[in-house]
Amino acid sequence: MIFEEIFIKGSFVVDLKQIGDSRGFFARAFCEKEFKEMGISSSITQGNLSRTSLKGSIRGMHFQTAPFEEMKAVRCIKGSFFDVVLDLRKDSPTYCKWFGIELSAENHRMLIIPEGCAHGFQTLENNTEAFYLVSKEYSQQHDSGVRWNDSAFGINWPLEVSEISIKDQQFKDYII
Numbered sequence: 001m002i003f004e005e006i007f008i009k010g011s012f013v014v015d016l017k018q019i020g021d022s023r024g025f026f027a028r029a030f031c032e033k034e035f036k037e038m039g040i041s042s043s044i045t046q047g048n049l050s051r052t053s054l055k056g057s058i059r060g061m062h063f064q065t066a067p068f069e070e071m072k073a074v075r076c077i078k079g080s081f082f083d084v085v086l087d088l089r090k091d092s093p094t095y096c097k098w099f100g101i102e103l104s105a106e107n108h109r110m111l112i113i114p115e116g117c118a119h120g121f122q123t124l125e126n127n128t129e130a131f132y133l134v135s136k137e138y139s140q141q142h143d144s145g146v147r148w149n150d151s152a153f154g155i156n157w158p159l160e161v162s163e164i165s166i167k168d169q170q171f172k173d174y175i176i
Helices: 032-037
Strands: 002-005 012-015 019-021 024-026 046-052 058-064 072-078 080-087 098-104 110-113 117-123 128-134 143-145
Touching (some): 072 080, 098 110, 110 117
Antiparallel strands (some): 058 117, 058 143, 080 117
16 A cells, blocks of 8 residues: 555555556555554444435535544545545644545545544545445444534535535534
8 A cells, every 4th residue: 555644644645556467456455554554543443335326415524522533544436526534633733624635436545534533525426435444433422523614624625515414514613
């Protein structure tokens, strides 16, 4: 795997190191040792899959509160989406800053979202699927989020929003 740390500390874009031949390619999609070497939580407790039917739909911006803060390693396995990590760590130099990147079934990229950061994405195609590895199990009482269009963050989504859940629309304004 090829790790590129972005300006949000602990967040990485990960490309596959492909070994190819006439059949196609082989690549390691997860390696506990390589995650540890990069300082990324390698304690994977769940693998989650989401399918979003409509292009322009937004899922996010989600996170879990302590003690269930989670690292996410997100990959697109069908279609494409604009994936966003938002730093909510008050002691971080990039507090309230965000980073977005296109993940697709074609580019095979993965985005690492560290503990203490929110995550969300907007689908760029119909019938898009995302696969997440997460470091903590889901806890309903620690489930939280911030609004996708909160002016405190100014996230520039690439498309007009076609669909978003009522839950995601109802997050309160974030107070910095």
